[in-house]
Amino acid sequence: MPTLAKLYSMEEVSGHNTKDDCWIVIDGKVYDVTSYLDEHPGGDDVVVEATAKDATDDFEDVGHSDSARELLQNFCIGELDKSTPTVPELEIYSKKKQASENTQNFMALSKPYWAVPVVIVGVSVVVGFLCLHKK
Structure with missing residues (x-):
């Protein structure tokens, strides 16, 4: 029986936005990349800036390799709950x-x-x- 993925709201994910506690959202999945920040080739600041939003476009724009995509799967902790709004309405x-x-x-x-x-x-x-x- 497959394990059900834990669902996280964007509000919950956006609370993890520091170098000591860093979660990102890519393609609807939530990743805790805190332990990888020091190893990230682009630097930890780039990843921290991608928090509190859907970072799919940022991830794709860089052109990550297949091995980077495979490595990312090791940090997956759940999925984004799409039933809650991801971004507050902007004026x-x-x-x-x-x-x-x-x-x-x-x-x-x-x-x-x-x-x-x-x-x-x-x-x-x-x-x-x-x-x-x-x-």
Whole structure:
């Protein structure tokens, strides 16, 4: 009878994201590669950066050899639970929206400051006219 693979949520996997405790997800499988980090030819930082997300594309982009793929199987601890969301919903963010918000924030901050110089100039003009009419 085959052993059922343990299911892990992406939230659980993403909690293992340090050099001392490193799990990655590739092709729906969860791997605990902590003990391999020191031996990884690309350095441990590359692997740690691939945590907390599906690292399949990163793994494939590098072009790992067949022997690397076989070695990876030694670290498999379970599968990713696909019934839970893998990535939280992200808000779409655009440069136009950011520019518009920045402009509005700038205008809101600058409104109280333009009034003081205008009042000073206005008072100066009135005082100047009063001084000229007294002569």
